[in-house]
Amino acid sequence: MSVTLAxxxxxxxxxxxxxxxxxxxxxxxGIIVGQMQLSNFIMLxxxxxxxxxxxxxxxxxxxxGYVKLAPKAALYGADIVGGLILGAGIALAGACPGTTLAQIxxxxxxxxFTLVGGLCGAVAYSYAExxxxxxxxxxxxxxxxxxxxxxxxxxxxxLILAAVIVLILFALESWRPWRPELGNDVDGDLTPGASxxxxxxxxxx
Numbered sequence: 001m002s003v004t005l006a007x008x009x010x011x012x013x014x015x016x017x018x019x020x021x022x023x024x025x026x027x028x029x030g031i032i033v034g035q036m037q038l039s040n041f042i043m044l045x046x047x048x049x050x051x052x053x054x055x056x057x058x059x060x061x062x063x064x065g066y067v068k069l070a071p072k073a074a075l076y077g078a079d080i081v082g083g084l085i086l087g088a089g090i091a092l093a094g095a096c097p098g099t100t101l102a103q104i105x106x107x108x109x110x111x112x113f114t115l116v117g118g119l120c121g122a123v124a125y126s127y128a129e130x131x132x133x134x135x136x137x138x139x140x141x142x143x144x145x146x147x148x149x150x151x152x153x154x155x156x157x158x159l160i161l162a163a164v165i166v167l168i169l170f171a172l173e174s175w176r177p178w179r180p181e182l183g184n185d186v187d188g189d190l191t192p193g194a195s196x197x198x199x200x201x202x203x204x205x
Contacts, residue, residue, distance in 0.1 A: 018102055020046075025182060027102035029094030034181075036091040041176045045169060052165040059158035069154065075140040078132075093117075 021027045024046045034040025061067040090096045095103055095114045103111035132138060147157030 008021065017098070018105070021099060021102045022106070027095075027099040027106065029103070029108070032090060032096065033094045041172055042178055042179045042181050044173055045178065047167050047168055048172075052162040052169070055158040055162040059155040059162075062158075063153075063155035069145075071143045071145055073140040073142055074144050075138065077135075077139060077159065078137040081137060098120070 024042070026043050026046050031042050032042055035043035046179055057067075058067070062069060086096075093110075093114045095111055097118055100111050100115045100118065104115065145154070145157075146161070147154045150157060
């Protein structure tokens with residue numbers, strides 16, 4: 001794949017991703033914070049649906065030899081510490097790296113600060129990574145692939161994973177239907193009588 005084609009594909013995927021985020025309302029701070037508080041499960045459902053879809057697509061592409069897998073080594077310490085830091089940031093900001101640009105496009109001014117903070121964090125990590133890699137954060141257990149551990153072809157494992165996720169999604173939807181969880185103002189704020197602009201910063205005219 002040429003560089004030009006790779007850039008074009010990346011831009012197209014970004015547009016589709018942004019469109020899906022906006023239509024699913026997952027970019028809304030109320031939806032994100034509600035998921036972190038375990039009071040709203042729309043975000044989890046959308047992400048699980050994305051994982052299941054990706055697993056099926058990878059199963060097909062890998063099964064026909066169009067793509068090769070390049071798994072990274074499992075770094076348990078880094079995954080746990082990094083996950084806790086990222087989760088705390090998401091809960092405080094009401095945004096994650098994938099939703100920040102969508103929030104900016106929708107008019108959330110505070111998302112600009114989230115974007116700047118994320119970029120500063122990325123730069124800081126690039127300088128700290130050589131030192132961190134020498135600590136327990138850089139220690140891992142090698143590459144782990146479920147299909148290899150189970151002794152089955154990757155495409156079989158991916159389809160099994162997708163099927164299990166679909167069952168989980170059906171159970172989640174039966175327990176917590178998505179329509180009520182959007183809230184009256186379609187922002188994930190379930191507080192009775194809440195103002196439509198409680199979480200949404202409207203640009204001044």
